[in-house]
Amino acid sequence: MRQDTGERKQAERLGVQPPKKYRHTFAVHSATRASCLSQDSAAPTSFTGFRNLGALVIIVSNLRLMIENFKKYGVLICIHCHDYRRQDVVYGSILYFLVPCHLFVAYIIELVAAQQAKGALARAKKMGVDSPANSSQRRQELRAFRTAWHLIAFAHGVNATLNLALATYVVYYHIHHPGIGTLCELHAVIVWLKTCSYAFTNRDLRHALLYPYASEVPELYSSCPYPQNITLRNLTYFWWAPTLIYQPVYPRTDKIRWPFVFKRCVEVVGLSIVIWIASAQYAAPLLKNSLGTISSLDLPSIAERLMKLSTISLFCWLAGFYALFQSFLNALAEVMRFGDREFYGEWWNSSGVRGYWSSWNKPVFQFMKRHIYSPMVGRGVPPLVAQIMTFLFSGVLHELLVGVPTHNILGVAFAGMMFQLPLIFLTDPLARMKGGNGKLLGNVIFWVSFCLVGQPLAALMYFFAWQAKYGSASKPQLWSTS
């Protein structure tokens, strides 16, 4: 302390101005530190900023493409450019009212079946469990029961098949416009699947009624046991319920939230408009331009077209998925007070192709599992074979939905579904791998195979075939600028 004061005195004697606070001597490099991108950096580095950058780059590059597109084509969106024929609308509306009738035919068949079952049960009861019965009477009893059982199955088969066959015939031969055609075919397929589920489920409920010990009925159904569920009311609910699986009883919500319904409907309308604009302004000219490259089989050009197409098709696909599975089905479920809203899983995270197919479209997946895959496995078919059969069936459905309305049964959609099988067996080990890399690779393979290659390629194929068969689907002046 004295030393200090001494020095201050000396400083005053030397007459230097009082020392300032700040000095340039501060030690900036005070410790050994690693760069945060080096492996030897201790703390984990976050890259959220780059995620934001990625999103921005996608937005900007697509904005750029929009400007480019506008400068090249101007505005292609016009409401009067779609020349659907009067005949299409007529046939479309006929189908719209005809198709659901098959559901009610199935109902009538079930009514008969129920009566017949109740009768059998009553007679069995009347016979009594342990009383010795007249054998000839028993034999004819049995014969009658069996024939009825098979007749019912046959009737259901005819009814369901007739529904699908008729709709498909009409769409393929009498509805030119692919849009209207797709709607009709989709409607027919949905009702067909519902009819099948209705028939299968009721058959087994009937069986459970006759042989309670053989198969127990889920607790959920106890509020409406078998014969009581064969009512018009119950069927009508199933008809409109957002599911393809028939259950006598569904989990229900206790009230309808109309604001929720309204929001969902707004989403549906908004997204539909966006998709329409996207396809008219971006996809259509792109597809048109691609025709040349396909016919010329110039591979790099085809790849280039595919890549450009993939972005817009991906966009439409995602928007469409959201509009249909999130907005529309949730609105419908809300109105129907349908409790189980799990119409899809987190398919975008799926670490393999199998994960995708089992989670993107739950209603269809559940139908396939309950009425095709499980029954086969339950009857001793090896799971692998059962899977292949399921995908065969699914492939046929896809071809129906794409090939029939475009009047070109190319089998591309079918082949696409079949191609999923090797992909599944390829990505399954990745999904099972320890650590994130396998899952990441699986996820990437899924995105590439499905959204970046599969879809645009299929769209290109069917559009190409359509053009080859009919020429442009829209008025010529739409293309004059491209």
Next chain:
Amino acid sequence: MRQDTGERKQAERLGVQPPKKYRHTFAVHSATRASCLSQDSAAPTSFTGFRNLGALVIIVSNLRLMIENFKKYGVLICIHCHDYRRQDVVYGSILYFLVPCHLFVAYIIELVAAQQAKGALARAKKMGVDSPANSSQRRQELRAFRTAWHLIAFAHGVNATLNLALATYVVYYHIHHPGIGTLCELHAVIVWLKTCSYAFTNRDLRHALLYPYASEVPELYSSCPYPQNITLRNLTYFWWAPTLIYQPVYPRTDKIRWPFVFKRCVEVVGLSIVIWIASAQYAAPLLKNSLGTISSLDLPSIAERLMKLSTISLFCWLAGFYALFQSFLNALAEVMRFGDREFYGEWWNSSGVRGYWSSWNKPVFQFMKRHIYSPMVGRGVPPLVAQIMTFLFSGVLHELLVGVPTHNILGVAFAGMMFQLPLIFLTDPLARMKGGNGKLLGNVIFWVSFCLVGQPLAALMYFFAWQAKYGSASKPQLWSTS
């Protein structure tokens, strides 16, 4: 139990085949569930899959642009297309050897200063703290000391200024090629900053020697106190050390990991080649094509060009940042056994423009803070003013580095730096906001303002000015195809 066996007996009497396991009655919709994209879904939904998709989309869309580019221009990369003049190389190498000399001039000045300080100290000691001394001797002593002190400062000023002025003059008037010019100017600026830091730091170390109670020297320096650090060895280390801040002592690593150095060097070479290809094949024709749109002032087209340019400039920028700040500086630091490798922070996550400027280029930021901002604030300048002064200085440096080698002192780089101030004051509140949204917005503003608009715009400006002044920098046949 008895009931059960009774029913089985009855079943056998009815003669129906033994019941199968699987039944179509399984209750798929067993509980009330929400869709995982709905707000009322309980578990948080993960979107990592979409992150992967985003990355894929960026890759694919750029692959597509590459194909497009190749089909349009073919291969533009050629090694002999750069026509630098012999004169450029000569002047460049002269500067390369001349510039560092100023560092050694500074060293000599410091030697003198150290001698003078030691003398003063010795005489002060000889005089003794409390002995009464001859007043006239004291006065002239004091005068001599003060003049010396100011002479030293003046000498340093002249030396440093001469360095920068000479280099700038030569680059602006005698080096045509912008690449070579930039390298020379950058080298000159770095050495200039190092000289300044050397002078400032030693002045205050000297002050601390004379008035120990006035300012304490960091503990780190104790291993090499003031006069001992004025050695050629110490200076040479500072000359090559990856920092702009002079410290007598730096934290050091105990050995050189040569494999580490090798890897970093490979990265530098690889990235340099990638950047060269990117600029020659993608940026160059793009810049060339943009000239028309700029002169025509067609805004949507300029926006379109800017957006297209932003992707490639962003890529070059990121690659360049990694090559220089991660690979090169780490390699250099490893060779110099320089401990503090914090050459940058996680600037990509910065939730505002301030965060970016204070973390992307730590060496310069540290210099600004230690030798410009803090001294001002320490002397009572309000922080805001000090910040503005710092950015003014930084703006001048940027203009020197861009404007001088391109022989167009447009002031765009300077204006760009000045424009950072309003951006900083705009994004500061966002960065301070609670919750992630403010930070996200700040981060987005940073990316847009800097990488997606600022850089490509500046590049376009200077390229445009260059073209206007000299025409193409490369051989004409390079452009014939565009």
